[in-house]
Amino acid sequence: xxxxxxxxxxxxxxxxxxxxxxxxxxxxxxxxxxxxxxxxxxxxxxxxxxxxxxxxxxxxxxxxxxxxxxxxxxxxxxxxxxxxxxxxxxxxxxxxxxxxxxxxxxxxxxxxxxxxxxxxxxxxxxxxxxxxxxxxxxxx
Numbered sequence: 001x002x003x004x005x006x007x008x009x010x011x012x013x014x015x016x017x018x019x020x021x022x023x024x025x026x027x028x029x030x031x032x033x034x035x036x037x038x039x040x041x042x043x044x045x046x047x048x049x050x051x052x053x054x055x056x057x058x059x060x061x062x063x064x065x066x067x068x069x070x071x072x073x074x075x076x077x078x079x080x081x082x083x084x085x086x087x088x089x090x091x092x093x094x095x096x097x098x099x100x101x102x103x104x105x106x107x108x109x110x111x112x113x114x115x116x117x118x119x120x121x122x123x124x125x126x127x128x129x130x131x132x133x134x135x136x137x138x139x140x
Contacts (some may be wrong), residue, residue: 001035005085005093005127007102008038010137015040019050026140027094037088041101041123045077056100056122057110065112077101078123085132093127097136104136 009016012023030036043049052064054074062074078101085093095102103121108114124134 007096041077044080045073
């Protein structure tokens with residue numbers, strides 16, 4: 001059975017910054033055809049649940065709403081997710097849209113005003129750069 005990387009929050013795991021999940025029935029239904037490998041890059045990068053929300057800044061750094069620089073956590077989480085994908089032979093990932101890690105088509109702009117920009121998160125970009133097809137829950 002083909003394996004795919006999936007944002008754990010979309011499978012109902014309470015790992016988001018707010019301590020909640022965002023279960024998506026379309027994503028959960030993928031388990032009928034694929035072996036789902038749940039990941040949360042932010043947790044894999046060492047961030048806690050719950051945690052202060054973070055956004056990518058124009059200079060590429062990740063800053064949380066309390067002003068702390070959490071860039072290394074985001075980089076580590078993206079690398080960890082890529083490693084998991086390669087280790088499991090995943091050619092596809094389904095990731096949570098709007099996330100600073102997982103956003104596929106858009107993410108927040110770094111101003112903490114809920115303004116979206118048409119750019120991918122760090123993990124989605126890294127997976128794509130390494131030949132993995134990346135979809136959001138909205139693409140299903």
